[in-house]
Amino acid sequence: MTFTFTGYRRPDGRIGVRNHVAVLPTSVAVSSIAERIAETAGDGVRATPHQMGTSQPDRAREQTEQVLAGVGKNPNVAAAIVLELGTESIDADAIADEVSKSGIPVETLSVRSVGGTGPAIEQGRETATAFRRDSEDVRREEADASEIVFGVECGGSDATSGIAANPAVGEACDRLIEAGGTACFSETPEFIGAEHILADRCTDEETRERLLNRVDQREAQAELMGVDLRGAQPTPGNQEGGLTTIEEKSLGAIVKGGTTPVEGMVDYAEPLPVGGGLVLMDTPGYDVESVVGKVAGGAQIIAFTTGRGSTTGNPIAPVIKVTGNPRTWDRMASNMDVNASTIVEGDSMSEVGGRVYETMAAVADGRRTAAEHRRLEEFAINELQPNELAAEGIRG
């Protein structure tokens, strides 16, 4: 069953569910300034502050560039400002060129060139305000579910995640894919112990091999460091919530993608296809970075399941919070959008999954999520670590 919504048609043909002006800092050095510009320019202007330094090893830098350009190209973005200090190894103009391929207006702003933070904030505010005004003229158009790229995430998992919230979101993924859309889930470390199930669902051998290879790499990283994954996975919070092993966590985690065939697997922040069915993304297990990877890949809406009560959002994509824990729903209702805990009390999966799907439709049509109401806009870019770069080198 499809749904329709009124979205924002972009020059490249894709449809946004929000109409933000993005302020993208190329390093931590200008992240605060980006936030200040967004604050002073007012509603609809969103900064993506992050912690990446002004110079990174090549592969790590390329990943940062891919994320920044991808976020700028997300269809929820109407226009973008790429902000630099001017000493970064990342070239702001190159990011701007990449973002402008989607046809939206983009400007760069260099803090050193314009004479420091005062003039930069003032000029950034003027540009953002002008972009904001122009963005009101963007053509609003009716679109249907087939144009939605839906990113699904879990964070602060407990034992209810695998039995209530994740299968409910999985049901919504199945419905979206039946309507012709794309769903994407990620967090490769949380495939460990469940990869055989996903591998059996891959539609072609290449995807299957890629998936198993990526899971091996993530597992090998633990072995390369001579550490025991158990120290970090499941996290102490997961363990307190009843999850004993990574296998148990993974088996509960993968159900959030539903039951359809796995059509492909992309790299962190790589573009996701529109109308692509279920596609995996190779990301770390850190939820904020993982959400950002999918937003950089073009996801317009995120569903985020949490048993223990994570409150995080995203500056560019609305994040729908779904909990399967009745105590979390009672205590933290103001941070949650969908109560999946009624499954534990006997509601059918189709009923609760249907509520997630209806919420997706309403959010696509403009309804604000709990995280949007509270302006919870966490943003972090995954930084490739020396051991990962070394592992890539070993494996070619």
Added chain:
Amino acid sequence: MKGEVLGDGVGLVLHADDNVATALQDLEAQDPIDGDTTAVESVPFGHKVALEPIADGDEVVKYGEVIGRASGSIAPGEWVHTHNCESTRGRGDLAEEGVAES
């Protein structure tokens, strides 16, 4: 909900092959679980309780899949968690010692 609910909602068995159930309430010692099995200790909401005897080294099964191995013998009604069930994956510590996982 998928799976079989035990009693009046004390626990949930996700797959017929499972040897553990997920507690849907905070369980106390003596609480009935399934048939003749009663809880032998407290099991918090969301945590696992053994449904049958699990010998040291045997597989612990939930969702019909292996989630780890018993690191000690586990009696029916016992709480199953990190103190008596170990992951077999991502074990860099074992790789270091040259004990390859099976």
